[in-house]
Amino acid sequence: MQYELRHQVIPAKRQTYQNVIDRLGDQPVSRYLEGTLDVQPREHFHYRPTWMPNRELYDERFSALRLTDSYRFTDPRQYYYTTYVAARAGLHDDFGKTLSYLEERALLARLPAGWQALLSSIVVPLRHYESGAQLVSVAGARFAYGTSLEQCCSFAAFDRIGNAQMLSRVGIALGGGTRDELETAKRAWVDGAHLQPLRRLVEEIMVLDDWAESLLAIDLVDSLVYPLVYRGLDEHALLGGAVAYSLVAQHFSAWFADQRKWIDALVATWATDPEHATANRAALGHVLATWAGRAYSAVAALAAAVDNHLPMAETSAALAATAESRRSPWASLIGGAAS
């Protein structure tokens, strides 16, 4: 039986916080907006950082990329803490189920030799790549100007270590519940010829001063690695009796699709900023000019290694066929400044 509850309604004095009213009018807004808009302090910092005395505690100058109003950028996913952890709990729950399924049936050990070698020598070592990407992302969590931006970087940092931990768990499963494959993976990362261009690239990106440049440089690598290694090999895995690979890879492809949403939106916001668009486009072009070629070379070395194990997948050819303009999803957003 349905019934309607009567309330004694007390008129609200205001529907939300004043800063939100000033931006959007006096109306109820989402928890994302209440928890994000204007949260970061703006002025009257008491002391300059002893670790960088020519900057303030929050400072736009930590990057060449600027926004007139940070809050013109908002996360398309609308992630604030609660919705973020809920989303990732789901992702990790799915991954855990996949892994249990694979472990119970020893499906990783039953993979064809080429696929096992791919995992062992190329994919599991990417746990260290993810770890480097985490270091880069967390710089944005501290140094980005505005809560809307830094929040995305914070979640991205947590995501990267989440990815690294997923890959590590795959490695443990591949090694029959031991650390053996992780030791192999680390040796490959540190010494393996096919991974040195990538490791070198990641180390050079990690020491950059500009948090946005380093984040975008990693994104250029992600934009080649993820389609190549995860989504790109999916068909071949299914056709080649390596379903286990496809089951693992799907989680990484799903994550990458999620990551794209905010990075592409942020680049678009930089590229169209009322005051800084021109300077931003130049800076974005500079990022492409500096790092796109390096990213390509590093991933090409990986692709060659994939070819060794899985010649039928023709990974190097697939990489080469990636049109120049599609080597970064955001290159087209910056128009004439693209290299």
Added chain:
Amino acid sequence: MSTESPSAAPRKKLPLKERYALLTRDLDWEPSYVDREQLYPFTRYEGIKIHDWDGWQDPFRLTVDAYSKYQAEKDKRLYAVVDGFAQGQGHLTLSDASYLNSIKLFIQGVTPLEYAAHRHFAFLARHLEGPAPRFAALCQSIDELRHTQTQIHTISNYNKYYSGFHSWSKMHDRVWYLAIPKSFFDDAMSAGPFEFLISISFSFEYLLTNLLFVPFMSGASFNGDTPTMSFGFSAQSDESRHMTLGLEAIKFLLEQDEDNVPIIQDWVDKWFWRAYRVSALVAAMMDYMLPKPVMSWKEAFELYFEDQMLGGLFPDLDFYGIRPPRHVDDAIAEKEHLSHQVYKIFHNFSSVAAFTTKTPDDAHLDWLSEQYPDTFDTHHRPTWEKHQRVEAGGRRMFFQGLPQQCQVCQLPISFTEKDDPGKLSFRRSEFRGETFHTCSDGCKWIFDREPEKYVQAWLPVHQILKGDCGGPTIPDVLAWYGIQTGDNGEYTGSPDEQFWRAWHDPSLKHGE
């Protein structure tokens, strides 16, 4: 292609500790294409010596998947309470609308510190050289965002019906009394990574955490503020991790090299005092701003600091050569007076604050006499009785000038000498030909160690006098602060009080 089943060996399972290490510190590698110093440029300048980052212990071993699962569950439970309270118009069941002044102080003064912690633990997550503490710092950074946002969301409902909540972030940047917590955390953020670990992870999140948070959360429980109380419970389990990080941080640094001990001791001394001065706001809140009080400041200080810390923690640290904080005796001596002195400031200056105050009534004064049997009636009760008489005559006294602030803690200079509660405690230091004023031996010691830092401070009173705060008159300054009608002044007769009285008026006709 192998299609044979592998041999039927039972699947091994790695022990928790090992598995956790493989999923965290083992991800790290020694860079060879760049210098270590390029990658971690900030870990040497404080003089701290680390020989083996691998010596860091991880007592709380939460991987990302477990973290996400547990935290999502905790938030589901918390927001269910917040939503239920809002749906049921639970704010009407608070002990009294005046209780909310404590929560205004909380969102204006504390929530921004949660956010600052979120940002600066990310600094540690980038700049500490050890992967294990970096990951612990990353988890704490994310936790602090949780606290920031759950507080904003919990308090959002109060913001709809009551004054003083609406502009917390802008006010934290501008309003005079909020420079006390803001400068505290700016001090920590501007310090190096190791000092930040000791200042926040150890001093704030371990040494003084109960003293800072239990009064607010218990105050919520006693005064019908279910959502804030639920937030408190929910955040506390995160705080257990943070406390552990703090204790591990100090032990790790002490164990790495004997030369670290005097540096750490100095930081313990500084940050105990700096955080203790911020806690003066909590002292005033718990003795004066809770219609249903939990305990006195004196009792809380004795339990949470003297017993648990001086009696429990410092004997543990004695092993490393760390002694209790310099100036701790001054804090102990002050416990009779601190809350009264600070609330008198609030009471005198709430005309220019974003909360209201009122003179305690006789029942409240009697409670204070019971809590402070040796000192209240002699030193503080007469002031309140004077205010009662003034108000009975239809007036309300607010101080018409501006207070002098301590250069370090930025509290108005209003504390008294340890051995003479009638004498104002006032200290001076010279630096580059100028004179600077502090409120106590503790703050003077802090100033004299790093004068080049403390002279940078944006002191609100000086800034008002310079004309940088909206204009030359008090209304100009209040407008610049973002203060709206009803936010400031005397509680009795305020919009919040009128609304409350109307809602709860027993003389209204049935159904009115």
Added chain:
Amino acid sequence: MNAALRPVSIDLQESEENRALIEAIEADNPEVTTRHLPGLIKLQAPGQIVINRESLEERLGHEWETGEFQLAIVSYTGNVSEWDDDQIIVKWEH
């Protein structure tokens, strides 16, 4: 006072989910005292408090991972001395 005598404590949410946990702690730590506060249980003991997974699983009737303790704990005084697959120990070290 040496480490073996100084009190350590654990604060837990008083909830249906934690009933078995509290019983297991009380059973395994004979010197523990229990205080009830609104929504909260304070367990205090001289020197140390031990939480044994097996002991809790007996009372729960199903598997329990020590990591789940994260959901129950509100606060603690002392040092988390050990946390592995089977046991959690809170005590003072020195």
